[in-house]
Amino acid sequence: MKFAASQATARNAAVAGLAAVALLGATGCSAINQQATTMQYSPSDGIVADVGDAQLRNVALVTSAPDAEARYIGSLASASGEPLDLTITVNGTQTRFNVPGDRSLQLEDPANEQIIPDAGVRPGEIVDATVEVDGTSETxxxxxxxxxxxxxxxxxxxxxxxxxxxxxEESAAPEEGGH
Incomplete structure (x- = not known):
C-alpha cells in the first residue's frame, strides 16, 4: 500500500505543478508588462509638457488649413510659482507668453488670444515647436x-x-419603400 500512497502523492504534486504553470501562464503578461492603467497620458487633444518651470497643459493650435492663421489654446502655468516669460516658436514664428506665478494663463480667454500666421501643417497633424523658458529650450x-x-x-x-x-451631424433616415 505504501506504493499506492506514493503514486497518489506524486500525482497530486504533478497536478499542483501543472496548475501553478497554468496560473503563471495566465498572469504572465502582467508580470513582465506595465499595466496600462498606471500610464500617465494627456486625456485630451492637446499636449502636456514640462519645460524648465513651465507647465504646458492641453496646448494645441486651431486652424482651418496649413497656410491659414492658427490660434493657441490650452493653459500655461509656472511650477515654481514665479512669473515666467515663455516663448513658443512654430514654423518660424515666435510667440511670447507672460505666465503669472499665481495662476495659469488660459489661452482660450480672449484677453490671452495668440494667433500665428500659419502652423505649416494640416489639421490633424503634429507640428514641431520649440519652447524656451529661462534659458531652457525643448522641442x-x-x-x-x-x-x-x-x-x-x-x-x-x-x-x-x-x-x-x-x-x-445626424441626418434623416431615407424613407422606406419604392425604388
Missing part, C-alpha cells in the same frame, strides 16, 4: 486641430467652415 510636438469638433469652432481664426463637421 515638443503640438497638435493642430480644426473646427470639425464643435468645442474648437469658436477658436478657428476667421471662423470655422460649418461644412467641415457636417459629416458628424
Amino acid at each position: 515638443v510636438g503640438i497638435t493642430v486641430l480644426n473646427g470639425t469638433l464643435p468645442e474648437y469652432r469658436p477658436f478657428v481664426p476667421g471662423g470655422a467652415d460649418p461644412s467641415v463637421g457636417a459629416h458628424l
Whole structure:
C-alpha cells in the first residue's frame, strides 16, 4: 500500500505543478508588462509638457488649413510659482507668453488670444515647436486641430467652415419603400 500512497502523492504534486504553470501562464503578461492603467497620458487633444518651470497643459493650435492663421489654446502655468516669460516658436514664428506665478494663463480667454500666421501643417497633424523658458529650450510636438469638433469652432481664426463637421451631424433616415 505504501506504493499506492506514493503514486497518489506524486500525482497530486504533478497536478499542483501543472496548475501553478497554468496560473503563471495566465498572469504572465502582467508580470513582465506595465499595466496600462498606471500610464500617465494627456486625456485630451492637446499636449502636456514640462519645460524648465513651465507647465504646458492641453496646448494645441486651431486652424482651418496649413497656410491659414492658427490660434493657441490650452493653459500655461509656472511650477515654481514665479512669473515666467515663455516663448513658443512654430514654423518660424515666435510667440511670447507672460505666465503669472499665481495662476495659469488660459489661452482660450480672449484677453490671452495668440494667433500665428500659419502652423505649416494640416489639421490633424503634429507640428514641431520649440519652447524656451529661462534659458531652457525643448522641442515638443503640438497638435493642430480644426473646427470639425464643435468645442474648437469658436477658436478657428476667421471662423470655422460649418461644412467641415457636417459629416458628424445626424441626418434623416431615407424613407422606406419604392425604388
